[in-house]
Amino acid sequence: MTDAMHAVLIVEDDQAIQKILTLLFEAAGFRVIVAETAARGELDARLYKPDVIVVDLGLPDRDGIMVIAAIRAWSAVPIIVLTARTAESQRLSAFDQGADDYVVKPFNGPELVARARATLRRHVRGSLPMGILNLGDVSIDLGKRIAHHRDGHEVHFTPIEHRILETLARYGDRIVTHAVIIKEVWGPNRADARSLRVYIASLRRKLESDPCRPQHILTELGVGYRLVMDGNRQ
Numbered sequence: 001m002t003d004a005m006h007a008v009l010i011v012e013d014d015q016a017i018q019k020i021l022t023l024l025f026e027a028a029g030f031r032v033i034v035a036e037t038a039a040r041g042e043l044d045a046r047l048y049k050p051d052v053i054v055v056d057l058g059l060p061d062r063d064g065i066m067v068i069a070a071i072r073a074w075s076a077v078p079i080i081v082l083t084a085r086t087a088e089s090q091r092l093s094a095f096d097q098g099a100d101d102y103v104v105k106p107f108n109g110p111e112l113v114a115r116a117r118a119t120l121r122r123h124v125r126g127s128l129p130m131g132i133l134n135l136g137d138v139s140i141d142l143g144k145r146i147a148h149h150r151d152g153h154e155v156h157f158t159p160i161e162h163r164i165l166e167t168l169a170r171y172g173d174r175i176v177t178h179a180v181i182i183k184e185v186w187g188p189n190r191a192d193a194r195s196l197r198v199y200i201a202s203l204r205r206k207l208e209s210d211p212c213r214p215q216h217i218l219t220e221l222g223v224g225y226r227l228v229m230d231g232n233r234q
């Protein structure tokens, strides 16, 4: 046993899935706590302070989205949504309430555990300090707002483009919804998703070796964007 045995809280009312998840996470070295209702889940989150939480959205007493919102009010613990709901609006509200990842049933067990580990690692590593952001051949000094290509020439970003990069970087490699980016870059009601798309396209032309197949600013369809950074272990 290592000193880093992590606890996972599973908020799920389906007993078959409870069993599968318990086996999977125990095999991966986690301590497992199972809650069958939203109320129990919120309570257990406070009681056991798990390192990661898996939340089903269809719970008997309350919507799982409410569980996410309630836990987010006091904790930054990584939360993964596990649900049969695939509607875009559902994914959006889960992310808006602070979910870190979203897995659709039927799910692939090892992949779910891998995602739990990934959210844990990101959480432990913490948010990116306002330092150097490396995206492919371009290195961006977020504090000074200066960027250079590997070959030495300066890459010019507009102030809005810098703010978009800062916002995405602050979330590490988590998904950031359109609404969050727009609010943080322009303030409320100042821009729409379409103008955001124009800026993202411009950023990709400057950053990506193939802007049509972006490797660094990824689109999460209908939800938002996610940054894939190099050397973010520094």
Ligand code: CA
Binding pocket: 012, 013, 014, 056, 057, 058, 059
């Ligand atoms: Ca359910």
